[in-house]
Amino acid sequence: MSMDSQEKMDISVENSAADQSVPAPASPTIEQPTLEERKDFTSEIFKIEIKNLARFGFGEIKKFLKKKMQLDPVKIKAMPRSKEFGHHAFLCFRSEKETLEAIKKLDGAIWKGQTIKALPAKAIMDPMQKKRLEKENGEDVQTVRKTCLEATAPLAHLTYDEQLAIKEVELKKILEDYRKQILKVNPKLGLLKDIGIWNGFERAPLINGYRNKSEFTVGKNVDGEKVVGFRLGSYSDGSVEVGDISDLPHIPERMKLAAKLCQDFIRASPYDVFSPEFYTGVFRQISVRFSSVTDELMLVIGVHMSHIKDELIQDVVTFFTETGGAELKAKSIYIEKIMKRQVGQKSNEYIHIHGEKYITEIVHGLKFRISPGSFFQVNTQSAEVLYQCAINLAATTPETTVLDICCGTGTIGLCFSKYCKEVLGVELVAEAINDARYNATANGITNCEFFAGNCDDYIQTLVHKATGNNILAVVDPPRAGLHNRSVTALRNVKGLDRFIYISCSPTSALRNWVDLARPLSKTYKGNPFIAKCVMGVDMFPHTQHKEMIILFERIKDNAPLNDVTSN
Incomplete structure (x- = not known):
């Protein structure tokens, strides 16, 4: 599910060179609160760097810091892996005392078999403060201003056919990158003939004024x-x-x-x-x-x-x-x-x-109750196309059980309901589950059940609960893609061999698809999944965003031996 981000503890990729900037001055030159005075600001003044980390997800490092190390950073910034430092991150705190305590606890600590190195880091000057000081010092501050049209609808100057052509090329490039990465992480699967067969790019029925x-x-x-x-x-x-x-x-x-x-x-x-x-x-x-x-x-x-x-x-x-x-x-x-x-x-x-x-x-002729925090695709007409494409790729039968993972208010599952035996949905947010159950009742749909709980923990439970002769899952994660735990849960669950992945940011989701294809290991106990059929749907005309639908199928034990191409 796509989610609109608000103020929350964030994880971001930052240019490591930026952290070499000089520390911010003690106070700005105009009468405004300093960073130290702003208790609600995720200050970079009290900042440390931790190096030599094993590969990690945000949830993992957050849990390690808060539960095991008893630390409470206000910001966690994950850095790209480097040869010198390996996986590393920056942590920001609210006081010098917290910073020193964090360095004491983390330096030399062992996590995932790696000995952590912790040390102070230089703060980045607040960008607005830096810009203001440069102006006050007489520096020539060049500002490139975009219009609102350029900033939010950068493709609007092109014809719609030209927009579609650009997006389709970009999607096919992502698909080619996927094939190349599969060949690196799992060479045998990388030689399969039928990886990611392109099934076309669907147009948006409504091009202008489409946002709901x-x-x-x-x-x-x-x-x-x-x-x-x-x-x-x-x-x-x-x-x-x-x-x-x-x-x-x-x-x-x-x-x-x-x-x-x-x-x-x-x-x-x-x-x-x-x-x-x-x-x-x-x-x-x-x-x-x-x-x-x-x-x-x-x-x-x-x-x-x-x-x-x-x-x-x-x-x-x-x-x-x-x-x-x-x-x-x-x-x-x-x-x-x-x-x-x-x-x-x-x-x-x-x-x-x-x-x-x-x-x-x-x-799809179904009524959905929308509350202020509900997730709903922003282009209603294109959502109908998107869901129909997912239904077509899924090729469900009257004996299929559909698992709607991260179901939100049940939109996808309810649209699938008349094409399968039953729908079992799970969502962490209890309020969304209440809406899903209401939507099912309001539309007279009786073959859908929705459960509130952690999706990763519930997948195996839903598989056991399924009464259909075959099981298909549908996942529609946020823009950043699935969490590592979710990928592991999909890989390891028994009885699930096919699922649909809907991505609103294919570039971000690429790492999920590659992880799904990694060889068997202590982490990935189930056989790999490979993308079989891929489609694009234009949900966002005039913008650079595009939606991708992928049908994944689990590799059988002997499949790679029979279906690979010759070298």
């Missing part, structure tokens, strides 16, 4: 005006400017109206917009969900405010129901509290303030 959800940033443009739109650059580049969305082809007119009315409301409000540099201000993000089929719209106003004031709620309701924003006809209005995530917190708090709690979306 948009998350607009609230900020300021280059002239200092308050704007509801999209970021034109990244904070790491020293850019926080927000651009107007009025000329974007992929945003429907109703959403543009919502952004414009929210902008009017914010400009008239006594509260300021949120500053990502100083963590001040209130208005931070506007999320809009809109179904062109049911004509229902949900408005979610994201604020940086620990206690939501009653007068703010009343102002929002009055504006969007009685005064300037009434023409939007929002069916549902929420306030979203966007603060630093607390330990164990999986999502932000949504406060329902007006109208219905849900809106309805329709896919």
Whole structure:
């Protein structure tokens, strides 16, 4: 499942050369909070590097640091493996005391058979602060500004056929990279004739105005005006400017109206917009969900405010129901509290303030209840194409059990339900499971069961529960791909020999596909999986994103001996 990321402990790949920059000065030159004074900032001032690590996943190192070493870093940055340091990472803490304690505990500690080396690391100067100081020192700071169209819809200047041609070439390149990597990690399987047979690239039925959800940033443009739109650059580049969305082809007119009315409301409000540099201000993000089929719209106003004031709620309701924003006809209005995530917190708090709690979306003739935090493909018409392609590749029968892994609100499983004997879905988020069960009941579907739990632990349980003569799984992970534990669970589960992998970021998912094909080992006890059939679906016209659907099949014990090509 794709997920929109908020403020949470992150893992990122960083250019190691950047860490050689000089430390930030003790305080900025203007009257704003320093990094030390900002208790909610994931400070880089108190930073260490840990070297000589074994290959690891984010969950593994997080568990090792917190549970075994009793450390609580605010940020973990994984670095690319190097010959000198092997796998290494940077850890950031909130105080010098925590930093020194971490070095003492980690230096010389043994993890996964490797002796860790821990040492202090230099902080990277805050990009905005660095840019401001360069200007104050008279340096010529060159800023390359993109328009909102260039930043969010970089292919919009091309014809749609030209866009499709570019994307198909890129997908085929990823597929070729997959074949090459398979040959390296498992040479025998790399010689199979029928790895990743390309089945074509499906067009989007709707090219313009297709988004059913948009998350607009609230900020300021280059002239200092308050704007509801999209970021034109990244904070790491020293850019926080927000651009107007009025000329974007992929945003429907109703959403543009919502952004414009929210902008009017914010400009008239006594509260300021949120500053990502100083963590001040209130208005931070506007999320809009809109179904062109049911004509229902949900408005979610994201604020940086620990206690939501009653007068703010009343102002929002009055504006969007009685005064300037009434023409939007929002069916549902929420306030979203966007603060630093607390330990164990999986999502932000949504406060329902007006109208219905849900809106309805329709896919394959089925109605789906959409709540503020629901995952749903952003292009409804292309989602119908995507799911039908998955159904066609799966080639299910009336005796097939479909396992919907990370099922979310049950969209994929419910679409599969009439093509199989039963659907068994599992999802970690209990609220999503409640929605999935509701959606099944609302559509009169009786052959689907949904369970709340850890997907990795549940896969074998679902296989045992299946009553069909054959089992097929469907996985639709977030943009980063499956966690290592999930790949291991798929490899090792007995009774599952086929599954569909839906990827919204094939480049990121490539490592999963290669791991699925690695030889038998202590970690991978089950036979490898190989991509058999591959399709592309254009879910995001005018952008560089594309969706990939892959049918994986498990290699039988004697298959490589019979099906490989000659050298």
